[in-house]
C-alpha cells in the first residue's frame with residue numbers, strides 16, 4: 305500500500321512537472337515569436353518605405369522635370385533674317401540666299417519660328433546694280449518699307465537676327481525691322497554671312513540701337529561656305545549653338 309502511495313505521488317509530481325513545463329514553453333516561444341515578428345515587421349516596414357521612396361522619387365523626377373523645363377527654361381525663339389537671291393558675290397546666281405540657308409539651319413536646330421525681312425521693292429537681280437542701290441540706300445540712311453510684320457513679336461524671348469554684310473553694315477531693311485518692335489528684355493543673337501568683312505561693326509550697332517535688349521556676340525560665316533559647303537556650314541552653326549546653351 306505504501307508502495308502504491310509512493311508511486312501515485314511520483315506520478316502526480318511527474319504530471320505536475322510536465323504541465324508546468326508545457327505552460328512555460330508557450331510563454332517563452334511567444335516572446336521569441338513576438339520579437340521575431342516585431343523584427344520582421346520593422347524590417348518589412350523599412351523595406352516598404354524604402355521601396356516606396358524609390359518608386360516615388362524617380363516618378364517625381366520624371367514627372368516634374370519636363371514641366372520645370374517647359375515653364376522655367378523653355379524660350380520662344382524667332383529667327384528673323386534678311387537675305388537676297390539672284391546674282392551674288394562668289395556664288396553666281398542663287399535661288400536661296402546665303403543668310404537664308406543659315407537661318408533655316410538655326411531654326412531647325414532650335415525648333416524656332418522664322419520670319420523673312422523682305423523689302424517691298426525687290427533689289428536688282430544683278431550683283432553690281434544691287435551694290436549700287438544698296439550703297440545709295442545706306443548713304444540716305446533710308447528705312448525701306450517691308451512686306452510684312454511679325455504678328456506676335458511680344459511672345460518671343462530670343463530673336464536670332466540674320467543679315468548679309470552690306471557695305472560693312474546691315475542692309476537698311478534690317479534697320480526698318482529693328483525699329484518696328486519693342487525689344488525690351490529680349491535676347492538678340494546676331495548672325496551674318498559675308499564676303500570677307502565678317503560682322504564689321506554690326507553687333508555694336510545693334511547694342512547701341514537695342515539698349516533694352518541683351519545683344520549677344522554674333523556668329524559669322526562666309527556666304528560662299530553657306531551656299532556651297534553646307535555640311536561645313538551646318539557643323540559650324542551647330543557647334544556655335546551648342547556653346548550658346550539655350551534650352552529649345
Ligand SMILES: Cc1cc2nc3c(=O)[nH]c(=O)nc-3n(C[C@H](O)[C@H](O)[C@H](O)COP(=O)(O)O)c2cc1C
Nearest residue numbers: 387388401402403468471472497498499500501527
Ligand atoms: C549690296 C551688297 C553689298 C555687299 N557688301 C559687302 C561688304 O561690304 N563686305 C563683305 O564682306 N561682303 C559684302 N557683300 C557680300 C555679301 O555679304 C555676301 O555675299 C552674303 O553672303 C550675301 O548674303 P545673302 O545671300 O543672304 O544676301 C555684299 C553683297 C551685296 C549684294
